[in-house]
Amino acid sequence: xxxxxxxxxxxxxxxxxxxxxxxxxxxxxxxxxxxxxxxxxxxxxxxxxxxxxxxxxxxxxxxxxxxxxxxxxxxxxxxxxxxxxxxxxxxxxxxxx
Numbered sequence: 541x542x543x544x545x546x547x548x549x550x551x552x553x554x555x556x557x558x559x560x561x562x563x564x565x566x567x568x569x570x571x572x573x574x575x576x577x578x579x580x581x582x583x584x585x586x587x588x589x590x591x592x593x594x595x596x597x598x599x600x601x602x603x604x605x606x607x608x609x610x611x612x613x614x615x616x617x618x619x620x621x622x623x624x625x626x627x628x629x630x631x632x633x634x635x636x637x
Contacts, residue, residue, distance in 0.1 A: 556608040572619045
């Protein structure tokens with residue numbers, strides 16, 4: 541049995557993760573075709589801290605991170621795909637009560 545190793549393989553993305561330290565943000569990495577490397581994308585939520593209660597904010601941030609990971613796993617790339625609207629769409633759909 542032969543094992544084929546493809547040395548040309550480049551990682552296309554690193555899944556989104558939520559960081560909740562001094563600021564709240566989601567960070568993920570996607571392959572940038574012009575720079576030919578993984579490039580970070582960061583979405584900050586600090587200005588929402590006073591407008592939403594903690595539970596609602598946590599739920600909202602988890603939903604956005606999950607949608608980003610679904611898009612990345614489906615092969616979409618925020619640097620080249622015109623169908624990448626998750627970030628903008630979810631931020632526009634927020635309702636503050």
